[in-house]
Every structure is written in structure tokens, then in C-alpha cells.
């Protein structure tokens with residue numbers, strides 16, 4: 001091993017599971033952010049944390065409404081998933097600009113994304129300021145999934161996406 005910088009380390013430690021967090025803004029309009037900084041924090045109860053940059057529109061949304069849905073976008077959703085990780089919802093509606101379809105969730109007011117591999121409905125219980133991001137720690141209150149869409153997205157650094165399924169089949173040539 002040799003000393004490397006954070007960019008080399010991000011690239012070398014890739015891939016990271018790439019998720020989409022849906023939130024609600026102050027007009028109750030849903031927004032979607034691409035996220036690789038998420039983690040499970042507890043098994044019982046099941047809890048998830050997401051780390052959101054303070055300048056993101058999603059941060060504003062989470063300050064307004066303390067719920068999110070964490071979706072694992074399926075391979076077919078690569079183009080729209082990448083859009084949500086590279087464009088801000090400050091001036092555009094990501095459900096209008098993509099082919100994502102919102103579906104009513106069961107336990108939260110935030111919609112889930114139709115066609116995702118897995119979606120966790122989450123209620124925020126704690127916030128931790130960490131550098132230039134806020135960590136939103138949440139209880140998982142409901143889970144959806146689709147066995148037909150097992151292949152979902154992973155990020156390589158912040159440069160591109162690949163997809164993998166539970167058997168380890170990989171698709172490196174996604175179009176988006």
C-alpha cells in the first residue's frame with residue numbers, strides 16, 4: 001500500500017450502492033436526490049441514516065418535513081437516477097423532468113418511486129451535524145420490493161453507475 005488522496009480512495013473503494021432519497025419540499029412537492037452516503041444503523045428497530053449536504057435542496061426539504069423514502073433504483077432507471085444525482089430540485093421538478101412515477105407510500109406522506117428494486121419508508125428521529133453535511137437518522141416504518149428488478153445501481157467514484165444483481169451479474173455499459 002501507498003499514500004493516496006480521497007479521490008483515488010473513492011475510486012479504489014468503489015462500487016458503492018447508489019440510492020435515491022425522496023423528500024417533500026415546503027409546497028409538499030416531492031424532490032429526489034442521488035445518495036451514496038447512507039447506512040443501516042440498527043437492526044432492531046431497523047434504522048437508516050442518510051448524509052445530506054447542507055446546500056442541497058433536499059436538505060431544505062428535510063428541515064421542513066422529517067420523512068424520506070430511500071429507494072434503490074433498478075438498472076432500467078439509470079438515466080433518471082443519474083439526473084437526480086447531478087441536478088438540483090431548487091429550480092426544477094425531478095418527477096416532471098424524468099420518467100419517474102410517484103406512488104403513494106403506506107406510512108409516510110412522501111411518495112415512493114415506482115419500479116425501484118427496494119424502497120424503505122423512513123421517519124427521521126435524530127439529526128447530527130457532521131462537517132458540511134447533516135446526518136438524518138430514521139426509523140424504517142415500511143418496506144417495498146420487486147424481485148423482478150433485482151439488478152440495481154452502484155456508483156464508481158462520482159463518475160458513473162454500473163448495475164449488479166444478487167448473483168453478482170454486472171452490467172458496466174449502462175446508457176444514460
Ligand SMILES: Cc1cc2nc3c(=O)[nH]c(=O)nc-3n(C[C@H](O)[C@H](O)[C@H](O)COP(=O)(O)O)c2cc1C
Nearest residue numbers: 034035036037052053056057058085087088089155
Ligand atoms: C454517485 C453520487 C453520489 C452522491 N451522494 C450524495 C450523498 O450521499 N449526499 C449528498 O448530499 N449528495 C450526494 N450526491 C450529490 C447530489 O445528488 C446532488 O448534489 C443533487 O443535485 C442534489 O439535489 P437537490 O439539490 O435536489 O437535493 C451524490 C451524487 C452522485 C452522482
